[in-house]
Amino acid sequence: MLRAASLRRRLDDLRARFEPEPVAPSASLGESVDRLGAAVERHFALQLGTQQTADRLLHALDVVPQGIVLADRSAQIVFRNRAASEFFTGRHSEALVESAISELIAAAAGGEAGTQTLELYGPPRRALQLRAVPLHEDAPDAEPAGAFLVVDDVSERQRLDAVRRDFVANISHELKTPVGALGVLAETLAGEHDPEVIARLAERMQQEAFRVARTIDDLLQLSQIEARELPTRDVVPVHLVLAEAVDRTRAAAELQGVSLVVHEPSPRLTVVGDRRQLVSALANLCDNAVKYSDRGDEVSLAARSDGSWVEVDVADEGIGIPGTDLERVFERFYRVDRARSRDTGGTGLGLAIVRHVVQNHEGSVTVRSREGEGSTFTLRLPAGPGPVAVSPPAPPRKAAG
Amino acid sequence: MTTNEPEAPVTSDIRTQFHGELDHIQAETLRLAAMVTERIPWGTEVLLGTDLAAAQALIDADDDLDVLSIELEERCYQALVLQAPMARDLRFLVTALRLVSELERSGDLMVNVAKAMRRLYGTAMDPKLRGLISRMGEEAQRLMLVAIDAYAEADEGKAAALDDMDDRLDNLHKDYIQAIFESHRAGNVDLEAGVQLALVGRYYERIGDHAVNIGERVRYMVSGWLPEHTGAARVAARTEHPPPGD
Numbered sequence: 268m269l270r271a272a273s274l275r276r277r278l279d280d281l282r283a284r285f286e287p288e289p290v291a292p293s294a295s296l297g298e299s300v301d302r303l304g305a306a307v308e309r310h311f312a313l314q315l316g317t318q319q320t321a322d323r324l325l326h327a328l329d330v331v332p333q334g335i336v337l338a339d340r341s342a343q344i345v346f347r348n349r350a351a352s353e354f355f356t357g358r359h360s361e362a363l364v365e366s367a368i369s370e371l372i373a374a375a376a377g378g379e380a381g382t383q384t385l386e387l388y389g390p391p392r393r394a395l396q397l398r399a400v401p402l403h404e405d406a407p408d409a410e411p412a413g414a415f416l417v418v419d420d421v422s423e424r425q426r427l428d429a430v431r432r433d434f435v436a437n438i439s440h441e442l443k444t445p446v447g448a449l450g451v452l453a454e455t456l457a458g459e460h461d462p463e464v465i466a467r468l469a470e471r472m473q474q475e476a477f478r479v480a481r482t483i484d485d486l487l488q489l490s491q492i493e494a495r496e497l498p499t500r501d502v503v504p505v506h507l508v509l510a511e512a513v514d515r516t517r518a519a520a521e522l523q524g525v526s527l528v529v530h531e532p533s534p535r536l537t538v539v540g541d542r543r544q545l546v547s548a549l550a551n552l553c554d555n556a557v558k559y560s561d562r563g564d565e566v567s568l569a570a571r572s573d574g575s576w577v578e579v580d581v582a583d584e585g586i587g588i589p590g591t592d593l594e595r596v597f598e599r600f601y602r603v604d605r606a607r608s609r610d611t612g613g614t615g616l617g618l619a620i621v622r623h624v625v626q627n628h629e630g631s632v633t634v635r636s637r638e639g640e641g642s643t644f645t646l647r648l649p650a651g652p653g654p655v656a657v658s659p660p661a662p663p664r665k666a667a668g
Numbered sequence: 669m670t671t672n673e674p675e676a677p678v679t680s681d682i683r684t685q686f687h688g689e690l691d692h693i694q695a696e697t698l699r700l701a702a703m704v705t706e707r708i709p710w711g712t713e714v715l716l717g718t719d720l721a722a723a724q725a726l727i728d729a730d731d732d733l734d735v736l737s738i739e740l741e742e743r744c745y746q747a748l749v750l751q752a753p754m755a756r757d758l759r760f761l762v763t764a765l766r767l768v769s770e771l772e773r774s775g776d777l778m779v780n781v782a783k784a785m786r787r788l789y790g791t792a793m794d795p796k797l798r799g800l801i802s803r804m805g806e807e808a809q810r811l812m813l814v815a816i817d818a819y820a821e822a823d824e825g826k827a828a829a830l831d832d833m834d835d836r837l838d839n840l841h842k843d844y845i846q847a848i849f850e851s852h853r854a855g856n857v858d859l860e861a862g863v864q865l866a867l868v869g870r871y872y873e874r875i876g877d878h879a880v881n882i883g884e885r886v887r888y889m890v891s892g893w894l895p896e897h898t899g900a901a902r903v904a905a906r907t908e909h910p911p912p913g914d
Contacts, residue, residue, distance in 0.1 A: 356696060358820050359813060362702040388709035391705030586795040589716060590802055637803070 537651030
């Protein structure tokens with residue numbers, strides 16, 4: 268009897284370890300066994316629930332695009348999500364990220380939060396921001412119980428900051444320069460009596476006025492394209508767009524001594540959209556290609572389709588675009604070389620218009636370039652309905668030159 | 669990340685520690701290599717840009733390479749002296765020592781590029797020259813990346829391929845020198861700028877050579893093979909059978 272009582276007490280004690288609230292003593296040995304069994308079951312159910320929640324949280328962290336690293340109090344990494352794991356390959360630029368992570372984690376585990384921005388030349392070129400904070404479990408003054416670090420790719424944010432910063436400077440430059448010139452020219456004209464000089468000044472004034480008018484025209488066109496959804500949804504044959512764009516550029520090409528070569532696509536190749544806008548976008552690209560080519564160079568146009576997308580290439584053999592400017596050329600008023608683009612009379616808006624037109628058509632525009640070898644701009648547009656010919660390019664046809 | 673294939677289990681604690689140290693030396697060598705490889709596109713951007721502060725930043729950053737190089741060399745010497753390693757471990761440490769100097773030298777070459785940018789400041793380079801410089805930069809970086817992969821994976825095949833891959837950089841270098849002549853004839857660059865540009869080309873070309881050297885050292889690490897062995901074998905053959913008439 269005595270042994271049964273002590274056994275019952277021991278079972279109750281054991282149960283107390285599984286239950287948070289104080290345990291009422293059991294009346295009999297049988298009852299204490301049942302209650303212990305129930306307590307153990309509850310405990311395991313609770314543990315399973317906790318485990319499932321933890322798993323769900325870990326999976327959720329894996330979906331987060333930022334890299335997340337968690338370390339214990341001795342700065343040993345105990346968890347890293349999928350994005351962070353990519354930095355633990357041990358070589359190339361990832362090795363540099365890894366060592367920066369270890370340094371920040373060590374500092375954070377010692378109680379010191381830190382931020383570092385890594386500019387990596389890659390490729391791919393990117394800017395990563397690393398932020399580490401100490402983790403405190405109880406009182407904030409106590410020794411940190413671990414460290415937490417987030418890796419954020421801030422390349423896009425940095426690029427947008429640059430766009431915003433440069434845009435204001437550029438637009439004021441584009442508008443103020445010709446207006447300022449007009450003022451000065453008019454002032455000089457007022458005190459001038461030599462008819463030859465007057466004629467020259469008047470001509471310069473006309474040029475500057477045209478320049479400002481062109482910029483305003485392009486700005487208006489751009490805001491128009493930006494403002495509305497695609498107004499018309501016609502089926503437009505690609506070869507007609509090509510022909511029309513080439514027609515518009517032919518005179519300039521002849522003047523410059525540049526030959527335009529069209530690889531005529533199948534007449535069945537179509538896209539859906541606004542024919543006028545598409546022609547204007549393509550003509551803009553042709554115009555640029557001609558402008559930045561030297562006498563005797565060739566500008567070629569080609570179109571192809573894989574069934575669901577139509578791609579139109581405008582390729583030149585001109586001066587090309589430096590790598591650092593490559594992704595910025597579609598920005599409004601962005602210029603690679605101010606001196607040259609002023610000579611060629613561009614407004615700095617042509618490529619911005621092109622990008623907006625293709626975006627309205629749910630397409631995209633990309634550029635590949637190498638300085639001294641030339642540039643290729645590619646328009647990618649959804650293919651129009653009907654049987655689309657996936658045909659090899661036809662032999663080139665000289666359009667001008 | 670491992671330096672060698674699975675091996676006999678190490679019983680001694682000191683030996684385990686030693687292999688931990690070898691792993692650490694490898695990780696640090698890879699970090700040095702990553703820092704050097706980053707500097708190739710960095711230097712090219714500096715050279716083709718107009719930012720003098722960026723050039724100075726690249727020149728100053730070379731100190732980091734020097735610190736890490738010295739530290740690594742020191743660790744290698746310590747491991748050599750304290751553990752007196754043999755065979756594979758010995759080759760591994762000797763290779764690490766050689767790699768550190770190849771890498772450190774490559775880093776210096778990109779510093780030279782940054783310095784050349786300052787001397788070339790204000791010279792308008794032809795688009796063709798600029799295009800070829802960017803190509804040489806990419807090619808030099810590609811070779812270095814392959815060399816590092818070969819080292820990290822102890823891949824002898826990859827290491828051996830570097831010599832042939834380097835031909836592309838050499839050809840680019842030839843085209844580039846030709847383009848300098850053309851540019852000079854057209855009156856676009858003067859003699860001083862032309863010489864400076866030619867040196868820049870040489871720097872990139874040398875980085876490619878360092879990558880090839882790393883490849884040879886990796887082959888030595890894996891199999892004990894050295895390119896000099898071919899020459900040494902020829903000398904041995906000559907002394908044994910002197911050519912007639914001598």
